[in-house]
Amino acid sequence: MMARNQPIESFAIEEISHELQLLGWSTVSGINPSGWVPDILVTDGNGALLCIEVKVGKSSLHSNVLSVLRHAQMDIATAWPGRSVVALLTMNPISERMQSALSSTGIMFLRFDSQEEINGVTRELIRMIESGTQGNLQAAEPVQSLMNQVAFALERNEWEKAGALYEHILQDQIKIFGSDHPTVLETKYRIAELLARGGKIPEALNALQKLVNDLIKVLGPDNLNTLRARQHHAILLVQSGDLDSALQSISAILTDQERVLGVEHPDTLASRAYIANIYGAQGRLDDAVVLLEQTRADFIRTLGEDHLGILTISRNLADAYRSLGREDEAINLYQKSLTDSVRVLGEHHPSTLVSRHKLAAAYVSAGRINEAIDLYQQNLAERTRVLGEYHPDTLVSRHNLAAAYVSAGRINEAIDLYQQNLAERTRVLGEYHPDTLVSRHNLAAAYVSAGRINEAINLYQQNLADSIRVLGENHPDTLTNRHNLAYAYESVGRVDEAINLYQQSLADSIRVLGESDPGVLASRHNLAYAYESVGRVDEAINLYQQNLADSIRVLGENHPDTLTNRHNLAYAYESVGRVDEAINLYQQNLAARLLVLGEDHPDTLTGRHNLAGVYRSTGRAEEAIDLYQQNLAGTVRMLGEDNSSTIARRHSLAYAYQSAGRVNEAIALYRQTLNDCIRVLGEHHPLTMTVRNNLAMARKAH
Template identity: 50%
Template sequence: MAVGGDVGVAITGDGARVVILPAEAVRWAKEVDAPPGAGNLPGSTSGVFVGRQGELAELRRLLATDGEAAVTQISGVRAVHGLGGIGKSTLALHYAHTYRRTYTLVWWINAASTEQIVTALAALATRLCPQWAATTGVQERAAWAVLWLQWHPGWLLVFDNVEDPADLRHYLGTLPDGHHLATSRTATGWHTIAATMPLGLLDADAAVILLCTLALGQEHASTSEEREDAAALTAELGYLPLALEQAGAYLFETGTSMADYRVMLGQVMDTAAGGIDPERTIARIWQHTLTDVERRNPQAVTLLHAMAWLAPDDIPRTFLAPLCPDPRSLGEALGALRAYNMITYSADRQNVSVHRLLQAVLRHRPATDSDEYPPGRQDAEHLIQRATPDGGTDTPRWEQLLPHVVAVAESTPPHNPASTETADAYRAAAHYLHDQGRDAHAIRLCRAVLAHNEQVLGDTHPDTLSSRNNLAGAYDSAGDTARAITLYETTLAQCEQVLGDTHPHTLSGRNNLAYAYESAGDLARAIPLLETTLAQCEQLLGDTHPQTLTSRNNLASAYESAGDLARAIPLYETTLAQCEQVLGDTHPRTLIGRNNLASAYESAGDLARAIPLYETTLAQRKQVLGDTHPQTLTSRNNLAHAYESAGDLARAIPLLETTLAQREQVLGDTHPDTLTSRNNLAYAYESAGDLARAIPLYETTLTQCEQVLGDTHPHTLSGRNNLAYAYESAGDLARAIPLYETTLAQREQVLGDTHPDTLTSRNNLAHARRAFQAVQQGSTATPIDAVDPRRPSTTD
């Protein structure tokens, strides 16, 4: 994309930011061509590939027809319980090699997280434009790669090991001129993303051929006795390709016979009868393989046990170095693991990956003593402790570390709480995400910190109360208001009991709960709580204490939500003046006050004061917080809304489209602020007379609001009113009137009989009924303006 022909803008898709590229980089993205056969496939087709020709042909058909496909594994008669090892990546790799000459470029992407997708795209920029890529960061390179793919059709992107299908939504929508192939362990969540192709276990004959070829060598013609032994062993292995590959590698390297290997498995674990559990079957193989690896290099097993608790992909070698005395011993230990296919190297050999099924087996190995941690767990915790940056400014290091910190946090054994030092690492990572405006991404870390504090400090220790409050805040940021409120209520009750009714932490908890009530549309509980909290803050902390200013701002916001602008605006004005005086002109809380005052002016119809205030706030937030910080997105949304209110759709619509795209990336598809942006964009389309785009967007938004916020949330009611108004504008009174009637009844119940939004609904319904009567009588109804009740999103 180009702005004014000079500046390129590309969304990286990692949920972090929108990147502006220099003009020369945009030109290179258009002009640089990929060399013939360009790609980065992690292997060749010289290996063994059996039993998948039908799937290969079906995959080609799917891609040739739709351009998108997801290879998944599902439960069936021989269920694999969603675990990996079914051969998805192997099939995708074979497809890529088979048809690579039909594509302009084939690019392999480790897609377990959005961060890894961005890193892989950045590597594409390095491959195609190395001189420029060497001078810039990961985000810029990823943005350049997206831009290049938009200019050069006919490529294949392989997204390997996708954890969340929604992570691909942006790429499928932004990059339509090529083929997307995804592999994933999950069969669900793809119905709105791409066509799926279930991949089952190998059939018995193919499994025997694969095992014989791997164990005996491709040049060896197996005997009938060997095939019989292989048939017995493949049944024992559950016909799982990964298990067959692991066993074959071991048998080939050690010279062990298949019959002996099967006997040894029985010595390690009990032989299962029919209905073999695939995980336990794989555990049998890996237990014996690990025994041999340990004989060869004991340090290799130590490394593997530690890696079992980290994220499976892109584990930096330097990250593992503390477990080995020197680089030579590290290389030898990793080499021993690679010899048995226990790990794989990245192309540059600087990172290693472990299959997630192997991790699952290793994590369930029992401790040697009831008081000890499972093997490798403490080593993994020590690794993340040592790797944690001292501050939050080392972004590249943090982004590399985050997946592993989260993996360690999520895999905490139930009876082995994390140490205080490990909890500190979780807390530091959550703080980094908070500074990035990504609180919703910190939920798992906040959970881990809370669990640690509950176990170590007790349920009502002040640090436990603080961590519980932080988890509630993360839920609130993610749009999960119901869970946030429950947690806030619990925390407040405990603060009142332990710290007292007027302790600063209690006042903060009361403020947070009230704000959550307001977010949920429950003003009847929010306003009295905010009034009480403000009075206490003024009395105990002083009139201009930051916490008092926050309470005053929140009370003004609640008054505005209730339609009481006569009380809201003076309170906003007072709060802003005090923030400027006490905190400074560009402090984040000052910017919040400025944004909210502008919103109140707009609600009062005073656009002459609202728009300049919005423009100033947006410029300051971009400078202070960054271009895609959630509060910056709020300012952009609100300014666009004000432009729209002023009738300037030429400026409003592009700004709304940009804001929606950024919120989808940063906050997620169904976050309340994303829903607000989608609703606002639909309204702008409607104002421009483009009902063909407005109505479907309204319908989607209403469905999402009902699902995420509930049937009678104020935002849901706004969405219902707006959809009815769009139906009426399209002349579809048969759908508009019932929707108006439902909305009015719900607003009377939730907001009260005289709330401004209730009056709007009553006015809109009356107008629609008159229009219907006029149609029946063959006359024309007098137009009556229907008020749009959308509230621009504000922040606390």
């Protein structure tokens, strides 16, 4: 608590609190940032948090006020998941230097000259927050107005506007303090940071490099702020895609941090974690895991289990486990991360939402779709309540839930959510914003899953044209959009057009991304599949073989993508009669999926189904039946009796019974399957008609 001028300040606090209550704001408790207890802490019920410090006196404000509020502002930004505003309301005189320093913080600052003005200033503050304007203060208080404009721009994520305002503030600060003052350097850092947030990475890199040079000159190369600016520069190199330069830079910084700060300083440990993340981005996943495990252990030993850095490193390590196909280890660590985040930060903290999201995503990969949906629904409800229906993070949560619905076969629910997201992003961001293109792509993919292919094609065509115009021919998202349009063409039998796009996409992907990039593997796979669909099987097999070899080399024997590539090659071998080679690959895949993914993972079920199918076609009927029975039991456990996949696998078992001469069992199972088809899928669904025909044939044979 800051020093008080009683009882006048108490009266001012009471008056402001009463006015806020009349304006619909309610008191919040339990948030004490940086040891500071705000005079007033209120929320509007729509996700906005307002923290007010009130100062009443005749002496000039001390710089300590600014220091406390600045640290509190940073704490609140990480502890409160919605909008947060820190405001200073004061009668005290404030020097020009203090105003200039305050202007670089984004803290709102309003003065009142008498007790009679308190209610009016409070109403003006709320009006400014709710409308995002500066009201009547601009002409009378130009410096104060500029500071508040920055606060609004930051609160609304208007990075470019905030950066332009900071440029004005910077010029004023240079006149007052000189170009080498720490306050000026802090403002330069904020400008560079805003460039990065606005996606202007090259400009941000240039600004940060100039700042680093200034910091070395003013504060020295070993100053903590210098080291942190260098670290931020290295992180931006990662975002720019220059991983080699980033690794070289952060390694040099780590050496300096170990010398200056020590091997156990949080910044030193953070740099080690950044190096591990770069290893992961380079495909050096085993190296990443080793370094992350070591760094996590050192963090826990040095700073304790509850340090916020532990949560981030734990999630990154779990991400690496998941990329290596070590699903169980990933899920265990995600679960611990979520539990720790709830305990340390609370249910509503942004870090808790991230942990819940990552655990849900791992559940999806492991085939535990219903558990994933529960977590995604929690996240969406929480973000809608705190941030509002249209906040960018709410849109991300809605997308995640929609994707889980797709995985669960709940396509119509997914389409509803995707349509909401596309409409909102188009309205807020515009038709050509990259996030709008992503939403359009997601809706198109859901249309494909629902069989609404022509609607999907229209969206994919629009996305490809917009992506070329906005992002350029060689942007990874443009490559993805071309690939998706090709897939949609293929789905409606426009195979020649699909092959042309796949060929172009593969050539561009190799040129832009390199031979070993996962996007190249995906493009090569889809071209191979298209070749296969038009009978160009030998060409398809060549591509599948190349993909499998590259996948083993880059990702490892048991990576999920390697298993997919091995399956595709096996299927192609089977289609040209190379059955022994196909069985060998199917058996390898099933063993690997059981080991890595578990008994009931969707990919394990698919692998078992395919091996059963080739057993049945080669006369090994009893072996096929055993696998089909295992698969049906697993599908019922994971998806329930009435899921379309369950019904399809029951039909496969009935057909295997029929092929093995076990006609009575086949007829009984066909009857059950037909009733389920009619009830769940409808009289005229293709599977319903197939089951009805097979039942008639079995009865006739009987």
